[in-house]
Amino acid sequence: MATKKIAVEAPKKENSQKALTNILMRILAVFAASGLSVLGAGAVVGIDTVQAVFLAGLLGVASVIERLARAFLDDGKLSLAEINDAFKSVDKKAN
Numbered sequence: 001m002a003t004k005k006i007a008v009e010a011p012k013k014e015n016s017q018k019a020l021t022n023i024l025m026r027i028l029a030v031f032a033a034s035g036l037s038v039l040g041a042g043a044v045v046g047i048d049t050v051q052a053v054f055l056a057g058l059l060g061v062a063s064v065i066e067r068l069a070r071a072f073l074d075d076g077k078l079s080l081a082e083i084n085d086a087f088k089s090v091d092k093k094a095n
Contacts, residue, residue: 019078019080019083022083023068023083026064026087026091027061027064027065029091030057030060030061030064030087030090030091031057031058031060031061032057033060033090034056034057034059034060034061034090035053035054035056035057035060036053037056038052038053038055038056039052039053060090063089063090064086064087064089064090067085067086067089068082068083068086071083071085071086
């Protein structure tokens with residue numbers, strides 16, 4: 001009986017500058033998505049629209065940054081999987 005060898009590839013290392021740009025762009029998108037989702041809600045409860053958008057955006061960003069920080073504290077590195085996990089709370093399509 002012949003055995004088949006399976007080659008296992010090492011995970012590709014992502015350029016740190018590219019990873020940082022990816023994270024910053026996604027954080028900006030989180031701010032926009034979170035902020036715009038409450039655009040009309042501020043007017044309903046009597047909060048200035050700009051303040052409501054700003055607050056919602058910051059809360060979304062703070063949630064993601066906290067998850068990234070916790071993942072970094074585990075081993076001092078952020079893998080692509082850890083980055084995607086941090087964004088899953090706001091990005092349902094993150095892999």
